[in-house]
Amino acid sequence: MSAFALPPVPQWGRSGVMKLGALSLLLFAAACASTPRVTPPTPTGPGPISPPKTSVDGMSLSALPGWAEEDHLAAFRAYAIGCAPARRGGADAVCVRARGLSSARLSPSEARAFLEANFVAVEARTDDGRAGLLTAYFAPEYPARRVPDDEFDAPVLSRPANLSEVGDRSAIEAGSAQSTALAWMRAEDLFFLQIQGSGTLTFPDGARLRAAYAADNGARFVGIARPMAERGLLPTNGTSGDAIRGWLSAHRGAEARAVMALNPRYIFFTVSPDDGKEATGAAGVPLPARRSVAVDPSRWTYGDAVWIEADGGNLIGARASYRGLVMALDTGSAIRGPVRADLYIGRGDAAGQEAGAVRHPLRMWRLTPKG
Secondary structure (H helix, E strand, C coil), rough: CCCCCCCCCCCEEEECCCCCCCHHHHHHHHCCCCCCCCCCCCCCCCCCCCCCCEEEEEHHHHHHHCCHHHHHHHHHHHHHHHHCCCCCCCCCHHHHHHHHCCCCCCCCHHHHHHHHHHHEEEEEEECCCCEEEEEEEECEEEEEEEECCCCCEEEEECCCCCCCCCHHHHHHHHHCCCEEEEEEEEEHHHHHHHHHCCCEEECCCCEEEEEEEEECCCCCCCCCCCHHCCCCCCCHCCCHHHHHHHHHCCCCCCHHHHHHHCCCCEEEEEECCCCCCCCCCCCCEEECCCCCCCCCCCCCCCEEEEEEEEEEECCCCCCCCEEEEEEEEEEECCCCCCCCEEEEEEHHHHHHHHHCCCCEEEEEEEEECCC
């Protein structure tokens, strides 16, 4: 079974949601960033500023929980795609060998042998010894229009000429920004696009544009999930991205705007033709769906191979577990700490529904080159 071939969803689990990079957490706390995120790409550095606490000795990959059930060929391919940014220890030499083999017809057993021969696993630990946190994100696709109408009345605004003077969300929506309307969206979709930081806009004539972060108004992100729960608008364990978006849609107009205004942060965009490819993360590498994570770059190095184990999420509709080899290829402003990851699920609605229900206790191991 593939490492990410998930067991059936338990009847008591979380509901599916449309979630943007760590959205369930973001809507509670602070915004996440990556190519499908709010923060613009961060240049790769020579290595972590402050490495995570680790166990004293590395262990064989065969001792990792679930290693025997991993899709080792898929894991190897993800490593070969994402290893280039790593430049510490023996990582560069191992990466070169893997990339040289990536065009060969490796069998799953040969891929497993390569990984086991070249790496040991070193567990990262939180400062207080507790479990870390896994969330997830995706590259959203939203319907848009070239001219406004009663439903599509929220403008996707370009970077304003008076950026330092635009004020908060309410002021911008009242017309304070000297911007161009690049497209028009439903208000709740634009709100979620701004949390995510980028996405694909689809038009009735079949045209597709990729909207990417251009600037923000400098205001602090304020999550709306907690106040919605406190006001009785949603149940405490039902504040998934999909649930929040559904409420905003059902209350479109002044009521929804008042709730969205609780978050004063506002994002401006640029648009370009959509090439249909996966999003590119902060490491400058296209993100393999379900095989790449955003991490804290002060604790991890882009291009690190990471083993994750995350069981038992707590939102309605949560899938039971996530386990497997992933590559550290992105970051986000909400992704902080040595055992904190945001899993990239992929593009579109199905990815968004799954991503929105991910908030799982997490363990992480860095796969460290031998010798």
